[in-house]
Amino acid sequence: MTYEHILFTVKDHVATITFNRPKALNALNRALLAEFANAIDQVEDREDIHALVLTGSGDKAFVAGADITEINQLDPLGAKHFARQGLDAINRLPQLPIPVIAAVNGYALGGGSEMALACDFIYAAETANFGLPEINLGIIPGFGGTQRLARLIGANMAREMIYTGKMIDATEALRLGMVNKVFAPEQLMAGVMETAAVMAQKGRVALRAAKQAINNGLNVDLASGLALENDAFALCLASTDAREGTSAFLEKRKPDFKGTLSSS
Ligand code: DAK
Numbered sequence: 001m002t003y004e005h006i007l008f009t010v011k012d013h014v015a016t017i018t019f020n021r022p023k024a025l026n027a028l029n030r031a032l033l034a035e036f037a038n039a040i041d042q043v044e045d046r047e048d049i050h051a052l053v054l055t056g057s058g059d060k061a062f063v064a065g066a067d068i069t070e071i072n073q074l075d076p077l078g079a080k081h082f083a084r085q086g087l088d089a090i091n092r093l094p095q096l097p098i099p100v101i102a103a104v105n106g107y108a109l110g111g112g113s114e115m116a117l118a119c120d121f122i123y124a125a126e127t128a129n130f131g132l133p134e135i136n137l138g139i140i141p142g143f144g145g146t147q148r149l150a151r152l153i154g155a156n157m158a159r160e161m162i163y164t165g166k167m168i169d170a171t172e173a174l175r176l177g178m179v180n181k182v183f184a185p186e187q188l189m190a191g192v193m194e195t196a197a198v199m200a201q202k203g204r205v206a207l208r209a210a211k212q213a214i215n216n217g218l219n220v221d222l223a224s225g226l227a228l229e230n231d232a233f234a235l236c237l238a239s240t241d242a243r244e245g246t247s248a249f250l251e252k253r254k255p256d257f258k259g260t261l262s263s264s
Pocket of ligand 1: 025027067082141142
């Protein structure tokens with residue numbers, strides 16, 4: 001597939017998807033979402049990709065939401081199709097076996113905030129703004145915002161943001177725990193890539209196990225979550241990486257992780 005609305009690059013085991021409709025502040029239209037889904041397929045299939053970064057083109061926006069021109073034309077059936085297309089793609093981010101960082105370089109509004117919230121964590125430029133302004137359009141967040149925002153920053157702060165549609169800046173997002181780190185705009189990608197590179201050197205089996213244990217554990221009670229962790233831990237010990245990591249420590253050398261199970 002040739003991409004028109006996104007850029008897809010891979011360097012040093014880190015893939016970057018850049019939403020690339022700067023004239024529309026990188027708004028998510030159907031064509032972009034189809035390309036995004038295709039790029040996620042590639043990320044899932046390629047074992048040489050150990051981390052994924054999402055960001056936006058230009059210095060103004062990460063993603064200013066779903067494309068309002070398209071929403072304006074949606075009938076209920078079209079809305080269902082649009083929702084499925086967007087939700088399928090966005091919901092795959094927490095399921096990917098590798099860490100996903102949102103590098104929020106400007107406006108992350110509506111579907112843009114929801115895209116960032118589906119990532120493992122968010123780094124932001126000082127100039128970033130977050131919001132779920134759907135209420136101003138007579139709709140509600142439809143790509144998971146009511147659920148993921150409330151789980152991340154608490155129901156009351158999520159209610160205030162969603163009921164008022166007001167934006168918050170990067171400093172406030174950091175205070176609320178929505179964002180992990182804030183950077184000067186020109187430092188953002190370097191900061192993101194530094195963390196992505198650290199994660200990319202770890203064993204794939206352990207990274208995947210940690211991600212699944214955290215994400216699946218958040219949806220269940222503590223005892224069930226601890227049982228999930230236990231299973232995930234056992235899986236790590238079936239990997240060559242666990243033997244390599246512990247041997248490397250004892251032999252005082254750097255581990256060389258292969259990301260495979262012992263039997264493969
Ligand atoms: N869609 C389409 N075009 C957009 C856009 C968007 N979301 N946001 C900005 N643009 C376009 C503007 O129309 C303008 O185009 P031209 O007039 O130059 O042709 C260009 O980008 C630059 O924007 P502005 O001139 O407005 O720039 P400003 O700096 O003055 O303002 C702004 C920046 C981000 C504050 C403003 O553009 C703005 O408020 N944008 C809209 C933000 C918004 O409301 N986003 C939420 C969209 S609703 C669903 C599931 C999910 C969703 C929908 C359905 N289903 C379950 C069916 C998701 C909904 C949303 O995300």
